[in-house]
Amino acid sequence: MSLRRTAGGTARVVRALTAAALGLACVALTGCAGTAPTERPPYAMAKADLGMQADATTFTEFPTAPADPAPGGDTEGVVLRVLSDVAVHQSPDGPVFAKLPAKQLNNPTWVPVIAERGKWAQVLLPSRPNGTTGWVLEDEQTQRARTPYAVDVEVDARRLTVRRDGGVIGQWVVGVGASDSPTPRGRTYIMAAIEETVTKFSPIILPLGIHSNTFSTYGGGPGTVALHTWPDPAVFGQASSDGCVRVPADALRLLATLPLGTLVHLR
Structure with missing residues (x-):
């Protein structure tokens, strides 16, 4: 390696x-x-409940997830590292539809932030359909950086x-x-x-x-x-x-x- x-x-x-x-x-x-x-649950929900959610990976599909609102847009270069499974929400404090795991293809999970609202970050996800996004809460399970x-x-x-x-x-x-x-x-x-x-x-x-x-x-x-x-x-x-x-x-x-x-x- x-x-x-x-x-x-x-x-x-x-x-x-x-x-x-x-x-x-x-x-x-x-x-x-x-x-x-x-050919993450509402913030007050126990982390164990994430076990019912599908992983947001390149192998999964979330047809009703929020779409990228600006597919041609730039970002501030902010990226989030997922340190352990975090809930992915439809909107800040909204329903949970997936969990974002700490690894993608045995690599650490880093995702770009495309919008922010307080402690909430909208990130691009690796799942289908293309342009799939979700909202995650920035807390001790995430690490913020900039590229x-x-x-x-x-x-x-x-x-x-x-x-x-x-x-x-x-x-x-x-x-x-x-x-x-x-x-x-x-x-x-x-x-x-x-x-x-x-x-x-x-x-x-x-x-x-x-x-x-x-x-x-x-x-x-x-x-x-x-x-x-x-x-x-x-x-x-x-x-x-x-x-x-x-x-x-x-x-x-x-x-x-x-x-x-x-x-x-x-x-």
Whole structure:
């Protein structure tokens, strides 16, 4: 395992996950390989009651959850670390519809804050449908930090830009989804970092909190879109993937240093 920065600047772990550890290979988790896919409670409630709630992960779906009110909007860079299961509410003090676990794909859970109301934070969730959000109470079960980074992917222009405090620190031509399997649009975030030991097309996979709108699954996985590299540079500048964003190796090296929870715009 190797160490990476957190949003607060300390070291964190990039997990080396195998198909056995995940229950599926990366090719099943995301549209990485380019192969054809197969198709908190109210605050006073005891924490034990969260056991009745489904985890908000890339594997779950919450059709009635609040949608992102500004999918093209920016944030202040605030991110929350979930230290133990927290309730996800429809609104501040509203009904609970899920719980946000402390791990996502064996990585620490960091989610971007898109709105705040007192001690309540509206965060982006990694579940379907795309743009799913929820409200969590900031307390001893959460840790607040800020990331200065943001990633912009201009899908039509096939260009990826990394910014720090608004200034460009890297820009590349990338590959995006084909016309019949387009890269989804909206704001999302870097959900996890996986050092894949099974497939060889990318040394690190960066799953995002967003899914393919074309496929409900990639080879048995949940259809999670990711940032990753590709062995054939001819794909850069092309629309040929199953929805993932294929980036050059030097772009991946920079992206892999960004904190989890960093905002990613797919425009």
